[in-house]
Amino acid sequence: MNRSVARPRVVVDDLAAAVEPLRLARFRGEALVASALRLRAPSATSEGAIAIDADNGLADVDARLSLRAIGDALAARGWWLPLLRPWAAVPLWRLVMDAPFVVDALVQRGVLLSVDGDAVDAPRAPRHAAGPSMVHALCGPTPLSLVVRATLRVVPRTHAHLVVTDHGSVAAASAAFVAVTSAARAVAVDAFGTRVAVLAAEHAADAVDDGHSLPVERGAAWGTMPARARASVSIAPGDRAAIGRALLAGRRVVAVPFMQRAAVLQSRPSTTPRLVDVPAAAAALAAALTENKAVKKERP
Amino acid sequence: MLDLVKSVPSSQDPIDCRMVAHDLWPRRFLERREEMAVTLPSRVFWPRSDDEVRAVVLAARVERRPLVPFGAGSGVCGGITPGTLAWVLDLKRLDRILELDGERGHVVVEAGMIGERLEEFLNSRGYTLGHFPSSIYCSTVGGWVATRSAGQLSSRYGKIEDMVLAVSGVDGRGEAIHAAIDDPDTGPGAVQLLVGSEGALCVITRVKLRILPLATHRFVRGVSFPTLEQGLTAMRAVLQGGHAPAVLRLYDPLDSALAGATATSTEPLRVHAGGLARARVEDSGPHDAEEPTLFDALVRRVEELAVFSRPRATRAVVGELLGRPGIANSILDRFDGKPRLIVGLEGDADGLLQRGPQLLQLLHAHGATDLGDAPGEKWLRHRHRVSYRMSKAFAVGGWVDTCEVACGWGEVAPLYRAVREALRDTAVVLCHFSHAYHDGCSLYFTFAGGGSTGSGPRGSLTRYDLCWERALTTIRRHGAVVAHHHGVGRSKLKGLRLADGNRAVLMALKRALDPDAILNPGVLGLPAQGA
Numbered sequence: 001m002n003r004s005v006a007r008p009r010v011v012v013d014d015l016a017a018a019v020e021p022l023r024l025a026r027f028r029g030e031a032l033v034a035s036a037l038r039l040r041a042p043s044a045t046s047e048g049a050i051a052i053d054a055d056n057g058l059a060d061v062d063a064r065l066s067l068r069a070i071g072d073a074l075a076a077r078g079w080w081l082p083l084l085r086p087w088a089a090v091p092l093w094r095l096v097m098d099a100p101f102v103v104d105a106l107v108q109r110g111v112l113l114s115v116d117g118d119a120v121d122a123p124r125a126p127r128h129a130a131g132p133s134m135v136h137a138l139c140g141p142t143p144l145s146l147v148v149r150a151t152l153r154v155v156p157r158t159h160a161h162l163v164v165t166d167h168g169s170v171a172a173a174s175a176a177f178v179a180v181t182s183a184a185r186a187v188a189v190d191a192f193g194t195r196v197a198v199l200a201a202e203h204a205a206d207a208v209d210d211g212h213s214l215p216v217e218r219g220a221a222w223g224t225m226p227a228r229a230r231a232s233v234s235i236a237p238g239d240r241a242a243i244g245r246a247l248l249a250g251r252r253v254v255a256v257p258f259m260q261r262a263a264v265l266q267s268r269p270s271t272t273p274r275l276v277d278v279p280a281a282a283a284a285l286a287a288a289l290t291e292n293k294a295v296k297k298e299r300p
Numbered sequence: 301m302l303d304l305v306k307s308v309p310s311s312q313d314p315i316d317c318r319m320v321a322h323d324l325w326p327r328r329f330l331e332r333r334e335e336m337a338v339t340l341p342s343r344v345f346w347p348r349s350d351d352e353v354r355a356v357v358l359a360a361r362v363e364r365r366p367l368v369p370f371g372a373g374s375g376v377c378g379g380i381t382p383g384t385l386a387w388v389l390d391l392k393r394l395d396r397i398l399e400l401d402g403e404r405g406h407v408v409v410e411a412g413m414i415g416e417r418l419e420e421f422l423n424s425r426g427y428t429l430g431h432f433p434s435s436i437y438c439s440t441v442g443g444w445v446a447t448r449s450a451g452q453l454s455s456r457y458g459k460i461e462d463m464v465l466a467v468s469g470v471d472g473r474g475e476a477i478h479a480a481i482d483d484p485d486t487g488p489g490a491v492q493l494l495v496g497s498e499g500a501l502c503v504i505t506r507v508k509l510r511i512l513p514l515a516t517h518r519f520v521r522g523v524s525f526p527t528l529e530q531g532l533t534a535m536r537a538v539l540q541g542g543h544a545p546a547v548l549r550l551y552d553p554l555d556s557a558l559a560g561a562t563a564t565s566t567e568p569l570r571v572h573a574g575g576l577a578r579a580r581v582e583d584s585g586p587h588d589a590e591e592p593t594l595f596d597a598l599v600r601r602v603e604e605l606a607v608f609s610r611p612r613a614t615r616a617v618v619g620e621l622l623g624r625p626g627i628a629n630s631i632l633d634r635f636d637g638k639p640r641l642i643v644g645l646e647g648d649a650d651g652l653l654q655r656g657p658q659l660l661q662l663l664h665a666h667g668a669t670d671l672g673d674a675p676g677e678k679w680l681r682h683r684h685r686v687s688y689r690m691s692k693a694f695a696v697g698g699w700v701d702t703c704e705v706a707c708g709w710g711e712v713a714p715l716y717r718a719v720r721e722a723l724r725d726t727a728v729v730l731c732h733f734s735h736a737y738h739d740g741c742s743l744y745f746t747f748a749g750g751g752s753t754g755s756g757p758r759g760s761l762t763r764y765d766l767c768w769e770r771a772l773t774t775i776r777r778h779g780a781v782v783a784h785h786h787g788v789g790r791s792k793l794k795g796l797r798l799a800d801g802n803r804a805v806l807m808a809l810k811r812a813l814d815p816d817a818i819l820n821p822g823v824l825g826l827p828a829q830g831a
Contacts, residue, residue: 057540100488121801130782140487233482286471
């Protein structure tokens with residue numbers, strides 16, 4: 001059994017440089033938790049930190065940057081992330097482990113490393129069908145790979161604008177959230193309390209209007225926004241009851257309609273991911289697949 | 301559990317085993333035509349429950365038998381290739397709908413359910429999955445998930461992986477496994493690691509899918525563009541502009557020409573009652589004239605040349621031409637069609653009357669000429685037919701196959717031209733662009749060729765393999781992925797170059813979930829049993 005080491009103890013320039021300390025830790029019988037790894041982040045404005053591919057609506061970013069830094073730098077260049085702020089200042093490589101929604105919503109592909117330091121090819125093409133999704137190997141309590149650079153979906157500010165509406169009740173807000181998500185035309189949907197924010201092209205933003213909602217000024221809309229999100233639990237995008245429960249509990253519920261993905265945001269993850277070698281990570285995943293509640297429930 | 305396997309229906313009858321010996325990979329048909337022997341599996345099982353699947357997996361593990369999951373066998377990439385020692389697990393008796401929850405927007409269905417039956421069930425209750433592969437009448441839900449299938453309305457509803465909320469199955473250890481997007485222990489990452497695994501990591505037994513209410517109205521229209529590049533630019537603008545069309549299909553000049561000439565239209569936009577899902581069956585009667593295939597086009601062209609007066613002779617010539625694709629391409633080059641785009645929206649009538657003109661305006665700004673409703677409604681009626689009409693080419697000694705790849709917008713046109721050029725003296729090539737995203741789209745190539753019998757350089761099998769080799773080389777050179785929605789199987793295995801890390805991750809998952817490597821050996825470059 002590996003001992004878990006929680007203290008920050010490995011400080012490196014990049015993930016490739018982290019591989020050796022990870023191996024050494026494993027040699028000592030220690031399993032590093034992800035928070036024990038510290039990477040020196042570049043400035044978001046430094047050369048090569050963010051490269052925008054305007055034709056394809058993509059931004060290639062250094063995964064040591066946080067979403068907040070990436071979002072600010074993109075905004076200065078006239079682009080939006082299809083996720084509304086605020087986000088915690090957690091580096092992207094770390095955020096994707098706890099917030100799989102970020103992978104679903106943003107990460108189209110990337111330069112990945114297996115936890116053992118081998119290059120992983122995450123295809124350059126959209127929506128490939130060549131085996132299991134390697135970008136999803138970034139998520140979970142024992143990720144199989146780490147992201148060095150990520151190609152994120154971005155939206156030109158000229159193509160999308162923000163509409164925030166107050167629906168008077170959580171039930172109405174949940175219904176509006178599901179309606180906008182189901183229509184699959186908005187870039188991003190974000191609900192909190194009785195309010196729903198929609199980032200969409202002008203012709204698509206009206207989908208949030210159910211005839212009873214009131215427009216809200218942008219600043220006022222998010223004045224009561226709670227903690228900065230740094231983890232997510234995915235939910236079915238049409239599950240009005242689950243969305244309503246999350247809103248009643250004071251959580252933010254977000255969706256990317258084009259991917260039909262939705263999630264409840266959390267201010268902290270339920271577990272801290274452990275960085276173990278690839279076979280051990282796969283074994284942990286296999287155990288989780290076998291031991292989860294759904295399987296136990298059906299087991300005679 | 302091992303005793304249970306004795307009660308699982310099974311057969312060693314050669315006819316039963318023959319039925320599951322391969323999928324619809326065209327190469328297998330060429331092999332049959334060459335009178336090459338069919339490799340039959342040792343036994344086929346028809347489990348009726350997850351427990352029976354577990355029993356068969358455990359028994360296969362004890363006997364160290366390769367075990368190949370089988371849905372409806374409609375795959376076209378050779379994903380189903382059991383050896384003589386293998387057992388096949390035919391899942392079609394796992395065909396129950398276990399739960400429908402419209403309020404929460406999901407359905408739980410067993411893996412062997414035929415797609416069309418699931419869609420009919422959902423439609424009858426006011427819902428749709430929104431997944432309409434052309435194989436919908438002969439493919440299963442489990443097969444869709446195992447190969448990351450895409451349907452004709454993918455621009456609106458997404459691919460199957462976007463619809464999957466949870467996957468249950470049995471892994472190679474014989475353990476029941478379950479991954480759900482809302483399970484914090486496994487998370488959506490685990491779901492997406494099982495989706496697309498082509499039967500190599502687990503036998504998928506049931507799937508939870510998100511569903512949506514049926515749309516009430518539709519509008520489907522045809523437009524044409526002066527050039528392919530203009531059509532592609534317009535598609536990109538539609539996607540990046542957030543229009544989310546339900547249908548967006550661009551056909552290359554040859555494919556557009558085959559559809560026949562259509563006059564420019566000035567008719568106003570009309571909204572039809574019934575969404576695209578509803579229009580699937582009732583409007584698709586046998587009374588419609590059939591859409592011409594590539595084969596028909598060649599016949600027509602030869603007839604126009606008035607060389608032969610007898611249909612049989614004409615067909616023989618066409619068969620001969622398919623074996624001489626350089627000449628066939630020269631003949632077909634005379635078909636000079638304008639790239640045609642079929643575009644459709646779904647929603648309520650008022651919304652469509654507002655969104656439709658906006659969408660058409662955007663297309664016109666990119667050089668589109670309006671062709672009216674007719675091409676769109678015609679496509680709607682014929683959209684499931686083409687896959688069942690390839691046999692004409694095989695009957696005259698030719699062959700037809702398809703290859704769907706995906707790449708970023710910038711590479712689409714260069715890749716299209718490069719593949720056509722690379723195959724010019726090997727096959728006749730058509731292409732359409734039917735699954736589009738903000739950052740790129742899929743290219744769906746259809747290639748047809750011929751050749752003599754036997755294994756010489758002019759033999760059909762040699763030509764067929766050469767065609768694939770050239771196509772895959774070109775596809776890889778342009779940085780595209782070799783599979784968009786058919787999976788990899790065996791036809792594309794040579795094009796699947798995995799980095800060390802990918803291999804390490806896949807191998808680790810395989811060892812963890814299928815330590816004896818009994819599940820569908822040979823796919824995804826994973827080792828076979830005993831390797």
